[in-house]
Amino acid sequence: MSDDKLLNARQRIDTLDEQIQSLISERALIAQDVARIKADMGDGADCYRPSREAEVLRRVIERNKGPLTDQSIVRVMREIMSACLSLESPLEVAYLGPEGTYTQAAVYKHFGNAVKARPLAAINEIFRDVEAGNADYGVVPVENSTEGVVNYTLDMFATSSLLICGEVSLPVHHHLLKKAGDLGEVKEIYAHSQSFAQCRQWLDRKLPKAERITVASNGEGARMAAESDGAAIAGKPAAERYGLNIIAANIEDEPDNTTRFLVIGRQIVPPSGHDMTSILLSSYNRPGALYALLRPFSDAGVNLTRIESRPSRRAQWDYNYFVDIEGHSQDPVIRDVLDGMKDAAVFYKFLGSYPKAVV
Numbered sequence: 001m002s003d004d005k006l007l008n009a010r011q012r013i014d015t016l017d018e019q020i021q022s023l024i025s026e027r028a029l030i031a032q033d034v035a036r037i038k039a040d041m042g043d044g045a046d047c048y049r050p051s052r053e054a055e056v057l058r059r060v061i062e063r064n065k066g067p068l069t070d071q072s073i074v075r076v077m078r079e080i081m082s083a084c085l086s087l088e089s090p091l092e093v094a095y096l097g098p099e100g101t102y103t104q105a106a107v108y109k110h111f112g113n114a115v116k117a118r119p120l121a122a123i124n125e126i127f128r129d130v131e132a133g134n135a136d137y138g139v140v141p142v143e144n145s146t147e148g149v150v151n152y153t154l155d156m157f158a159t160s161s162l163l164i165c166g167e168v169s170l171p172v173h174h175h176l177l178k179k180a181g182d183l184g185e186v187k188e189i190y191a192h193s194q195s196f197a198q199c200r201q202w203l204d205r206k207l208p209k210a211e212r213i214t215v216a217s218n219g220e221g222a223r224m225a226a227e228s229d230g231a232a233i234a235g236k237p238a239a240e241r242y243g244l245n246i247i248a249a250n251i252e253d254e255p256d257n258t259t260r261f262l263v264i265g266r267q268i269v270p271p272s273g274h275d276m277t278s279i280l281l282s283s284y285n286r287p288g289a290l291y292a293l294l295r296p297f298s299d300a301g302v303n304l305t306r307i308e309s310r311p312s313r314r315a316q317w318d319y320n321y322f323v324d325i326e327g328h329s330q331d332p333v334i335r336d337v338l339d340g341m342k343d344a345a346v347f348y349k350f351l352g353s354y355p356k357a358v359v
């Protein structure tokens with residue numbers, strides 16, 4: 001009797017699978033049409049449309065009645081769009097490698113698995129690669145909820161011609177990885193400095209005597225652990241990539257530890273309805289100058305969500321301010337404020353308007 005029930009349920013699944021598959025194929029045919037339409041419009045260069053993708057994914061969440069979580073249903077839809085886009089034009093995305101880094105996970109979260117992800121050794125190489133047109137887009141880490149900003153990425157924007165085209169928010173779970181053995185045998189640990197900082201309390205408590213060896217990336221640390229008796233702090237993809245065991249899971253001090261990444265490219269992204277805008281400013285070094293510069297945001301009711309200062313490298317004790325606001329630069333209110341700011345600031349650079357991360 002229960003055999004019959006199982007058979008029946010599987011038949012219903014088979015029927016639905018057939019319908020889903022034929023609908024996905026129909027969708028892919030339309031995506032090919034879209035590519036032809038874009039080519040006819042002389043607009044073919046940018047097959048990837050971040051705003052449209054954000055709209056599609058937001059609609060998926062609005063429609064979701066469960067039982068799948070928003071994250072799960074978005075992941076499925078993201079892969080369908082990724083496969084459709086690869087029919088239009090395969091994308092190449094440079095990221096902070098080697099394989100197994102959180103940045104690689106951010107690439108796949110944002111672009112799906114049909115993208116060609118290219119690992120590079122340093123953040124400046126990613127900027128150069130995209131600027132030179134070797135990669136279509138790049139993905140770089142910009143801030144972590146526990147450890148704060150990635151200064152190197154912010155500094156690159158001061159001189160780069162690239163724009164921010166998107167953001168990716170990735171919950172980061174650190175694990176202690178080792179070829180074999182257990183916690184008691186760990187004498188050396190390889191990790192990126194940010195990961196050591198994010199797991200400091202756990203390490204002080206559990207492995208106070210182990211030597212902490214800072215390496216360029218967590219992927220690199222995992223590779224080194226695979227070739228030695230040492231352990232590495234990295235994510236699950238690195239464990240899989242380098243054949244390591246997870247000997248302690250989720251060792252980050254903050255359970256909500258999240259890293260924000262930026263997608264960099266040459267595209268001016270149109271509004272999606274829920275956008276962010278990033279700018280770089282510097283003000284005169286006199287009382288009230290920074291306040292006067294930023295006040296128009298408040299007067300216009302624009303939400304300033306982040307401000308970071310970095311040495312400008314133009315003069316001693318002179319600073320650049322990285323400012324994030326909610327909204328798009330094509331919104332007339334924001335356009336007016338930014339236009340005023342261009343004249344009032346000592347230095348002003350528009351870094352991009354882009355859709356807020358959907359999940």
Ligand SMILES: O=C(O)C(=O)C[C@]1(C(=O)O)C=C[C@@H](O)C=C1
Binds near residue numbers: 031047053056082084
């Ligand atoms: O709407 C478009 O412009 C498309 O190319 C289609 C599509 C999709 O599959 O939905 C694919 C790629 C783009 O990045 C956005 C959306």
